[in-house]
Amino acid sequence: MSGPDATMGVTATIAATLDGVGPIEGDGGPGPSIFLAFSADGLRPPEHLTLKRRITLGRGGDAFGPGALDDPRMSREHVHLIKRRQGWYVEDAGSRNGTRLDGRLLTEARRLEPGAVIRAGDSLFVYADRATDPDQDRSSDIVGWSDGAVRLRRTLASVAPHQATVLLLGETGTGKEVASRALHAMSGRRGQFVAVNCGAFSEGMLESELFGHKKGAFTGAVSDHPGLFRSAQGGTLLLDEVGEMPLALQVKLLRVLEARTVRPVGGTIDQAVDVRVVAATNRDLVGEVQSGRFRSDLYARLSQWLVPLPPLRDRKEDVPLLTRHLLVQSGDARKPLRPDLAEALLLHDWPLNVRGLVNVVRMSRIASGEAPLSLTEEVRAAIDAARAISELSVPPTPTTDVHDLRATLPALPRIVPPDEVVAEGLRAAGGRVATAARNLNLSRQQIYRWLETQGQSIEDYREQ
Numbered sequence: 001m002s003g004p005d006a007t008m009g010v011t012a013t014i015a016a017t018l019d020g021v022g023p024i025e026g027d028g029g030p031g032p033s034i035f036l037a038f039s040a041d042g043l044r045p046p047e048h049l050t051l052k053r054r055i056t057l058g059r060g061g062d063a064f065g066p067g068a069l070d071d072p073r074m075s076r077e078h079v080h081l082i083k084r085r086q087g088w089y090v091e092d093a094g095s096r097n098g099t100r101l102d103g104r105l106l107t108e109a110r111r112l113e114p115g116a117v118i119r120a121g122d123s124l125f126v127y128a129d130r131a132t133d134p135d136q137d138r139s140s141d142i143v144g145w146s147d148g149a150v151r152l153r154r155t156l157a158s159v160a161p162h163q164a165t166v167l168l169l170g171e172t173g174t175g176k177e178v179a180s181r182a183l184h185a186m187s188g189r190r191g192q193f194v195a196v197n198c199g200a201f202s203e204g205m206l207e208s209e210l211f212g213h214k215k216g217a218f219t220g221a222v223s224d225h226p227g228l229f230r231s232a233q234g235g236t237l238l239l240d241e242v243g244e245m246p247l248a249l250q251v252k253l254l255r256v257l258e259a260r261t262v263r264p265v266g267g268t269i270d271q272a273v274d275v276r277v278v279a280a281t282n283r284d285l286v287g288e289v290q291s292g293r294f295r296s297d298l299y300a301r302l303s304q305w306l307v308p309l310p311p312l313r314d315r316k317e318d319v320p321l322l323t324r325h326l327l328v329q330s331g332d333a334r335k336p337l338r339p340d341l342a343e344a345l346l347l348h349d350w351p352l353n354v355r356g357l358v359n360v361v362r363m364s365r366i367a368s369g370e371a372p373l374s375l376t377e378e379v380r381a382a383i384d385a386a387r388a389i390s391e392l393s394v395p396p397t398p399t400t401d402v403h404d405l406r407a408t409l410p411a412l413p414r415i416v417p418p419d420e421v422v423a424e425g426l427r428a429a430g431g432r433v434a435t436a437a438r439n440l441n442l443s444r445q446q447i448y449r450w451l452e453t454q455g456q457s458i459e460d461y462r463e464q
Contacts, residue, residue: 031130032088034081035145035317036064037117038124038342040071048128048145048317051088055081057120058093073097074121081112086462088112088127097121102444103347111458113434113444115316117346122339124346126317141178143325144318148310152179159305160186165257167242167302168280170309173355176280177238179309184236189276191235194228199244207249207265211256214266229262229273236276242302243283243294254298277302312350312357314438319345322354326361335365336372344375348383349443356386387443422450423461431461 033048034057047064049055057063059074075095082089091109092099099106100119118125130147142153159166160183168176177195184193201209212227228237239245245253256262257277261270279302288294312319323345327333341364350356360382367376422440426447429436437444451458 033128033130034118035126035128036068036123037126037317037320037346038122038337038339039068040073040122051081051083054083056093057081057125058095059121069123071121071123074123078120079118082109084111086111090116090118090127095120100343102448103343104448111462113432115314115434115444117316117343119339119343124339124342126346128317142175142182143322144315145321146310146315146318148315149318152307152309153182155307156183157186159183159307161188162305163276164304165276165302166278166305166307167285168278168307168309169285170280170282171311171353172282173353174309174311175354176240176309179307180236180238180278180280183278184276187236187276189235191233191275192231193236193238194232195238195240196228197240199241203246203249206245207252211252211262212264212267214264225264227262227264229256229275230271232273232275234274236278239277239279241281242279243281243285243288247293247295250295250298254295254301257298257301312353316346319357322357323361326358327365330362330365332365338372338374340375341373341379344380344383347445349387351386419450419454422447426458426461429461431458433458 032051034051035048047068049063055063056077056079057069057074058076058078059069059071060076061069063069075093075097077093078095079099080091080093082091089109089111090099090101090106092106100117101110102117103119112127114127114129116127118127128146142149142156144150156179166180166183168179170176180195181193196206196209198206208225208227210228212225212230215224239253256273259270260274261272263270285294285299285303289296289299312322320342323337324333327335345357345360348356348360352359360379363382364373364376364379367378368374422436422442425436425440426433429439433444433447436442437447440447448458
């Protein structure tokens with residue numbers, strides 16, 4: 001099926017799927033919060049303070065518990081957080097060492113955007129417009145206390161007991177295999193978890209890998225091969241990068257999903273299988289269907305439950321916990337982390353997501369040797385290289401929002417676009433820098449630099 005009917009079918013499937021997911025009870029969160037991401041005594045379990053009224057943060061304060069703000073470089077009254085009609089603002093309280101917002105010295109009250117990083121002395125805070133209570137499920141490998149991480153755990157837990165096929169949508173490096181393993185663990189299925197990258201094989205080899213083959217079915221088939229569907233009997237099969245699957249093989253996969261049987265290459269008998277299928281992609285499958293590169297009926301079969309995975313740039317408050325988790329895994333849990341490195345980790349946009357964080361943490365461990373982890377030249381160069389690559393090219397992000405501004409700029413690279421495009425993006429976002437940056441495929445820092453070059457303020461684009 002192609003053309004308008006295919007598009008309508010896909011749209012209906014998306015609507016039905018999203019209606020099926022619905023809002024998860026208790027998902028609204030307690031409201032705007034400030035997370036203490038890093039303090040003078042090093043990387044610590046994230047603590048958050050729900051913002052309800054004006055507060056002042058300073059040395060010795062107990063807003064985050066006794067001792068949390070015993071920072072010798074922080075003034076006794078260091079920074080004010082103020083509620084105004086337009087939102088929450090941050091203002092330096094006349095501190096001795098100054099306050100930094102998103103890596104820049106704060107000289108006047110500035111409105112806080114989601115993901116904003118505040119540095120007061122050697123303590124680092126992240127602002128979140130919505131944050132859930134810290135209910136980290138220690139049985140899950142999905143690390144994080146952000147709204148996005150909690151939503152992901154709850155969504156997976158909701159669908160885990162059911163047989164619905166799950167489609168994971170997320171950029172490269174967001175942890176699609178980690179999420180699918182967590183789903184398998186939550187499901188209670190007794191069989192194995194098996195994963196295959198659909199883009200790593202030729203069409204013929206992928207068919208044999210998935211469905212198996214009989215001895216002599218083709219040159220090199222020296223024995224029977226059961227295939228991954230049968231290897232995952234009673235368990236879960238992850239079809240990673242499913243958007244790479246050739247059209248001819250998509251037809252055969254659809255038949256297996258509907259009939260729950262597989263026929264090995266060179267075989268004549270169908271064999272029943274009981275497998276929970278999870279598919280994952282970093283492609284916009286709706287766009288692939290509309291262009292004729294992916295079958296709409298297979299999309300409908302795979303997307304019985306859609307699970308979007310949030311990019312790391314949208315869950316900055318999870319960076320410290322993820323970093324701590326990686327250090328624990330490497331046996332360096334007690335190794336100190338310098339504030340300069342912690343700030344760099346929080347300010348980075350992470351184009352490679354968690355995979356990029358893994359690389360940087362590994363490099364910092366090597367470059368720092370026995371000394372505390374710090375922002376060495378090698379680590380700085382790695383971060384700058386990742387940023388440069390992301391500014392040259394940004395892979396398409398899966399989306400189901402047909403009104404997304406990015407849909408009107410399909411080929412926009414992550415370099416500053418024409419002035420009128422940035423201005424329109426800021427107006428469309430109501431002056432919300434994080435939203436405009438996301439829609440324009442830019443970083444927040446690029447938006448602020450553009451405003452400086454134009455001699456403008458973000459207030460010029462706020463909704464009056």
